[in-house]
Amino acid sequence: MSEIAATQPQTKRWTMSEAARDRLINFVSPIALLLLWEVLARVHLIDTRFFPAPSSILQTLVAMLETGELQRHTLTSMRRLAIGMVVGGVPALVIGVTMGLNSVLRAAVDPLISATYPIPKSSILPLALLVFGLGESSKIFMVAIGVFYPIAMNAMTGVREINKIYLDVGHNFKASRWNVFRTIALPGAMPMIMTGVKLGVGMGLVLIAISEMVGAKSGLGYLVWNAWETFSVDQMYVGLFVIALIGFVLTLILNEIEKFVVPWKR
Amino acid sequence: MSTTLVTKTADTTATPPAADAKAVLPPAIRIQNISKVFGDFVAVDNVTLDIAAGEFFMIVGPSGCGKTTLLRILAGLEKPSSGSYSITTTPGSQRPENSMVFQGDSLFPWMTVWENAAYGLKMRQAPAAHIKEVVGHYLDRTGLTRFAKSYPHQLSGGMRQRVSIARAFANDPEILLMDEPFSALDAQNKLLLQEELLRIWEEHKKTVLFITHSVDEAVILGDRIMISTAQPGRVKTMVKVPFGRPRNVMELQREPAFGNLVHEIWTSLREEVDRARAQIEMAGK
């Protein structure tokens, strides 16, 4: 007994909680990778034409920030992404939840969605350019399409997986159609909808990058593509880095939103 | 058997003048020849039943004998295959016809205790001040005031059932339909909630239709007990509970008369439980 009591404080000093350890690893591993990359580039063990040292990429990034070029491209892409998410996401939410509630609408729309879903969204780009031209609308359309499918499908599944007893309760307490939608279907499907939103945002980011590579004069996709054409590899990496950063930050934001709209999930 | 339309009467005009009004007070619930068939499976078979206003009416019967089905019909969640029922509503009142306490967990996980309890009132757009007062009252009566902002997953099973009961009572329906609300609880919690339910019920003496597996519970709570046959569910016997009110559950259980009545009902029910089991074994072969 006394032995255990004596050793415990000591072991405590040397161990840390699993969460803390994982967070440390999360933080250390990318830095270690960057350092390794830097070293390998400096001693020319990797081809710096394709893999320029992180420090030189950083210099380019700072230079682009100073001219404001990077901010311009980033904001353009973000604006397209935001508008596309609303244009695609809001109808997806309404259609998906309504499909979950209404078997007639589901029977009518589900085949359309199932049939068009497997088409790689990027392959619609030529069609989008044809219909919407080279301007903003074709980019927004592409994001909207990417966001639409996962949100609509998850919302529908989410509603259909709501335990029937909740709908019985709504019925018994004389909830109107609108109230069934608002107080049962929507919150009940919210966990699945949030998963759909995350998938959709990821898809939207991919599609905005791709559609800006064709027939655009601005945006991060354009930046990356242009860097290839002019062989400014550093700029290409800056573009890729900012796209990744946007994805990362959006994930963080969405996780917070999820905690806020689904406070009842353990 | 002919199919008749479900009639819902807002019945007062039929009541004769005040002199003998007491004698012919219309039943709160009138069930006439209700049957329910799922495919070729008869769940409820020709049940006819009058339940008086203010009566605490119990149904006991073996599992699968159609108790929930009958309740769901009265709640308007299921249509009878034949037969009809009527529920007498207070003339000129905005009160809903019925509220159900469901078998099993039925609280919305995405709403707090308060929001769950207020659901019925909110759905019928009661004034906010009224909702606040009524919900506050029932949360207080069920000892949940401290948990008003909690979500159901943060509560124990007994507390969740209390919220279900508060939700039904707060809605102030003409009749209460309760489907085995305490069956998932341990013995101690069950006793507490039975006492609580009786106390709350004494406030307004609403008409209650209460389903249970437990003969003890039927005798503790009820004015009258219907014993249902095994599938297909029919009325087997009606038993009047002679004990007065308000009842003290602990005291009541000690009385010899209580034990005798429980035994009597058990004997009758036993045949049906055995039959139900035999049916299941037959189906298994």
Ligand SMILES: Nc1ncnc2c1ncn2[C@@H]1O[C@H](COP(=O)(O)OP(=O)(O)OP(=O)(O)O)[C@@H](O)[C@H]1O
């Ligand atoms: N929607 C349905 N479709 C087909 N069969 C059903 C349906 N609902 C109920 N049944 C059947 O009807 C019978 C009666 O069901 P019910 O739920 O009313 O029984 P119960 O008396 O409430 O049983 P328990 O005491 O176990 O709750 C059961 O055998 C059940 O399988």
Ligand SMILES: [Mg+2]
């Ligand atoms: Mg049942």
